[in-house]
Amino acid sequence: MSQEAYLxxxxxxxYPKNNVRANDGISLDIRWGEILGLLGPNGAGKTTLVKQLxxxxxxxxxxxxxxxxxxxxxxxxxxxxxxYQGQKMPLLVDITPREAIxxxxxxxxxxxxxxxxxTDEFIERLGLHDFARRPMAKLSGGQQRLAHIAMTLVGNRxxxxxxxxxSGLDPEHRRLVWDLLLESQKQKGTTIxxxxxxxxxxxxxxxxxxxxxxxxxxxxxYVGVLKQQVDQRIRLEITAKPGHEEALASALRSxxxxxxxxxxxxxIYLQKSDVSHAVGHILSDALMGWINDYRVVPPTLxxxxxxxxxxxxSVES
Amino acid sequence: xxxxxxxxxxxRFRSSLRDFFLLTWxxxxxxxxxxxxxxxxxxVFPLGLLMFLFFLGRDMSERTRQYILIGNLVYxxxxxxxxxxxxxxxxxxxxxxxxxxxTLPISKHALLLSFMTRAVLATFIxxxxxxxxxxxxxxxxxxxxxxxxxxxLLTAYSMVGAGxxxxxxxxxxxxxxxxxxxxxxxIAYFSPLMVPKEHxxxxxxxxxxxxxTTYAAEAWRLLSRVEIGDPSRLVxxxxxxxxxxxxxxxxxxxxxxxxx
Numbered sequence: 001m002s003q004e005a006y007l008x009x010x011x012x013x014x015y016p017k018n019n020v021r022a023n024d025g026i027s028l029d030i031r032w033g034e035i036l037g038l039l040g041p042n043g044a045g046k047t048t049l050v051k052q053l054x055x056x057x058x059x060x061x062x063x064x065x066x067x068x069x070x071x072x073x074x075x076x077x078x079x080x081x082x083x084y085q086g087q088k089m090p091l092l093v094d095i096t097p098r099e100a101i102x103x104x105x106x107x108x109x110x111x112x113x114x115x116x117x118x119t120d121e122f123i124e125r126l127g128l129h130d131f132a133r134r135p136m137a138k139l140s141g142g143q144q145r146l147a148h149i150a151m152t153l154v155g156n157r158x159x160x161x162x163x164x165x166x167s168g169l170d171p172e173h174r175r176l177v178w179d180l181l182l183e184s185q186k187q188k189g190t191t192i193x194x195x196x197x198x199x200x201x202x203x204x205x206x207x208x209x210x211x212x213x214x215x216x217x218x219x220x221x222y223v224g225v226l227k228q229q230v231d232q233r234i235r236l237e238i239t240a241k242p243g244h245e246e247a248l249a250s251a252l253r254s255x256x257x258x259x260x261x262x263x264x265x266x267x268i269y270l271q272k273s274d275v276s277h278a279v280g281h282i283l284s285d286a287l288m289g290w291i292n293d294y295r296v297v298p299p300t301l302x303x304x305x306x307x308x309x310x311x312x313x314s315v316e317s
Numbered sequence: 318x319x320x321x322x323x324x325x326x327x328x329r330f331r332s333s334l335r336d337f338f339l340l341t342w343x344x345x346x347x348x349x350x351x352x353x354x355x356x357x358x359x360x361v362f363p364l365g366l367l368m369f370l371f372f373l374g375r376d377m378s379e380r381t382r383q384y385i386l387i388g389n390l391v392y393x394x395x396x397x398x399x400x401x402x403x404x405x406x407x408x409x410x411x412x413x414x415x416x417x418x419x420t421l422p423i424s425k426h427a428l429l430l431s432f433m434t435r436a437v438l439a440t441f442i443x444x445x446x447x448x449x450x451x452x453x454x455x456x457x458x459x460x461x462x463x464x465x466x467x468x469x470l471l472t473a474y475s476m477v478g479a480g481x482x483x484x485x486x487x488x489x490x491x492x493x494x495x496x497x498x499x500x501x502x503x504i505a506y507f508s509p510l511m512v513p514k515e516h517x518x519x520x521x522x523x524x525x526x527x528x529x530t531t532y533a534a535e536a537w538r539l540l541s542r543v544e545i546g547d548p549s550r551l552v553x554x555x556x557x558x559x560x561x562x563x564x565x566x567x568x569x570x571x572x573x574x575x576x577x
Contacts, residue, residue: 079423090417
């Protein structure tokens with residue numbers, strides 16, 4: 001077994017039709033048994049990178065090794081190692097989730113009995129019972145997504161590549177999916193490459209993270225290491241009660257680093273040593289009547305994402 | 318952890334065959350709700366022609382009725398599959414539907430053949446239905462030949478191959494629909510399917526030579542003794558149909574975007 005699950009060297013992908021350089025010299029490794037997150041804004045080149053990893057696209061230049069095998073030379077090796085869940089769901093109409101999961105397992109080489117056992121297991125774990133026998137076309141987007149996740153997990157591939165796996169799911173099911181993925185990693189040693197926009201959720205599961213933008217890999221390291229490279233100040237986020245926002249804004253002017261995020265929300269950047277004083281101040285009787293909610297937030301993966309070029313959606317100047 | 322290939326090379330054929338059956342079953346499961354609608358749709362044109370034959374062709378000789386009937390049946394066995402697969406492949410291609418299958422450890426051939434076989438099955442059901450209706454209500458008998466089954470399979474697969482090619486080359490689903498419908502009409506009215514070849518204008522006689530349905534109809538008529546001709550023509554007809562199947566398969570293989 002090779003030391004790395006994947007080894008990518010100087011990967012370049014140019015789409016000749018519009019001469020777009022979607023990946024520009026990307027090199028990275030994915031280690032066996034880790035959960036690696038790939039973050040980046042829309043159009044950054046993440047999906048192009050992933051499609052090359054799973055052999056759906058041929059690189060213009062560079063090398064991709066999967067457990068030592070050359071993916072460019074032998075893309076047929078990929079499905080024996082990797083289960084891939086793309087953003088687009090397969091075109092399933094009349095087939096039911098139960099059938100789709102079972103036959104995906106069979107096509108991944110499971111025996112009928114093993115495929116049945118795993119199908120039952122994933123239907124149970126992901127809570128698909130109520131609609132497991134209904135045609136896919138009649139399910140909601142979230143239900144289809146859950147079935148798609150089960151189709152990805154069946155067959156126990158050692159590597160999972162998941163492109164926005166929780167998109168369209170409610171918070172309860174998102175949690176369920178993350179728990180299932182973490183369990184798979186811990187118990188079976190599954191290697192997971194996760195592409196997501198949901199940075200806050202990703203932070204709970206990923207160990208290392210890569211930031212991609214404009215086709216380039218801007219950073220790749222452990223979350224903790226990357227966090228050390230961003231603003232180390234603690235954020236105090238305060239939400240005003242409607243009607244009291246201007247009074248609160250005036251009161252918070254005493255903090256030099258205060259920023260207004262939107263009509264009701266304020267953010268104050270604080271050194272660790274100043275946090276307790278600041279919290280004490282806003283919890284004072286004078287201010288508490290104007291405050292709906294407050295949070296003390298240490299540097300997060302989201303900060304790392306924005307630091308390395310991710311685009312924040314806010315009115316912050 | 319080292320999964321390597323799930324199928325050792327020695328058993329590749331066996332695993333491809335298994336995948337083919339699983340994928341064909343998958344295709345059938347995924348289209349069962351519309352199967353009846355498809356059956357009705359695919360039966361309308363050949364049944365309409367039969368009605369026409371019944372109402373207007375009372376004075377026709379038995380041989381003429383058989384001639385038109387065989388042309389009609391070839392249409393049912395050949396064209397429906399082409400329409401079905403052409404439009405399905407166009408839809409799958411436009412919506413990246415093949416990406417899911419490409420990430421499974423299956424061969425491209427097994428997947429292609431499963432798409433084509435589903436279309437062939439969709440062809441055989443209306444085809445057989447029409448044969449039964451003909452015998453029950455129109456009292457036109459066609460002599461049976463054991464070579465009929467391979468002939469019908471070659472007919473269906475050759476046109477299904479053409480349909481898959483249209484689906485793959487068409488830029489989007491709409492273009493695939495137009496192209497397959499156009500092809501179906503061209504074959505129905507501008508080839509020697511229901512009109513004897515010598516009655517067609519010379520240019521259409523030439524174009525008919527590149528249509529598999531021309532050879533399928535000729536072979537069926539020879540087998541049913543509706544047309545008297547040199548039996549060696551049969552070998553040519555079967556050979557050409559087989560050639561169409563192989564050629565369409567090779568072109569599909571070349572054009573079909575798969576891994577890498």
